[in-house]
Amino acid sequence: MIEPDIVKDEEMEMLLTDIACRYSYDFTQYSRASLKRRLNRICVIDKFTSFAELRHRLVSDASYLPRFIEEITVNVTEMFRDPHFFKTLREQIFPKLGTHPFIRIWVAGCATGEEAFSLAILLKEANLYRKSLIYATDINPGVLEKASRGIFSAAAIKQYEENYLLSGGKSEFSSYYVSRYDLVKFNEDLSEKMIFSTHNLVSDASFNEFQLILCRNVLIYFDRNLQNKVFRLFDESLQPFGYLALGAKETLRFSSIEHRYKRCFDEKIWKKLHH
Structure with missing residues (x-):
């Protein structure tokens, strides 16, 4: 499935500022390309119809934050890798x-x-x-x-x-x-x-x-x-x-x-x- 490009750059910046202010998690210096891919992905997986809906959910529902962090941070690993x-x-x-x-x-x-x-x-x-x-x-x-x-x-x-x-x-x-x-x-x-x-x-x-x-x-x-x-x-x-x-x-x-x-x-x- 091709991921729709839901996330606009300026919206992403506002969201990152929201998260930093509300939860003290600072993602503002993460690589933008990687963040954008992951934000698009989370909108698709969690069935948000718009980026505004994702932002509202994050700001108004603290219990959603761990789920968000799980998708935004990368957890690919294996034993004795390399x-x-x-x-x-x-x-x-x-x-x-x-x-x-x-x-x-x-x-x-x-x-x-x-x-x-x-x-x-x-x-x-x-x-x-x-x-x-x-x-x-x-x-x-x-x-x-x-x-x-x-x-x-x-x-x-x-x-x-x-x-x-x-x-x-x-x-x-x-x-x-x-x-x-x-x-x-x-x-x-x-x-x-x-x-x-x-x-x-x-x-x-x-x-x-x-x-x-x-x-x-x-x-x-x-x-x-x-x-x-x-x-x-x-x-x-x-x-x-x-x-x-x-x-x-x-x-x-x-x-x-x-x-x-x-x-x-x-x-x-x-x-x-x-x-």
Whole structure:
């Protein structure tokens, strides 16, 4: 189905201002093209006959906001996505993190939690899990609720297992979960060192000091100014000589913090050089 172009630019700006004023969610620096596509999509899916109707619903009904955020923010993820990246974490980064007495990892924009569970499995296999904490945050409370349960569709497991093996996994992948009908539930001991909480990269402050921050395929939806703002937040949150991992289409190049980082292992992993 071709999505009708319901949303006009000036209407979109008014809506973003409304949301910022009423709910303190600031989407004004999100990439306009991406926002427009998603606003059009939400009008089609939720059967709004006009953009004015969507705007009225958002402003007058606070209970609709979580649904709106779920559609506007992007929650596409899979376990061990880009296996080569996870192989690099396993072979190059984790041995270095292992020298720390305690390891804090932040998964920013964790969506439904597949990446956090992938990291937990890597940490287990490196014998580092008991001295680690994984902070998994997202702007969207709905996906965090799902992430914290560790339940995923069985349909995706074959792909996850393939990714796991390509990332250098040595165990029987099925030992990490139990199957129930068309769902799989990951073992409780994988999530005991995870903390799930809402965090808005646009407006919330740094909340800890980390040795590793992963924020993959989130920043592509932000404009350059907002990316810079988020990079400064990560810089404040990262220990000297800590690592920042970005998605395939994201880069620290041309950012305001680039001079303090060095790209390593030919991956989208950047090492912080100093304060």
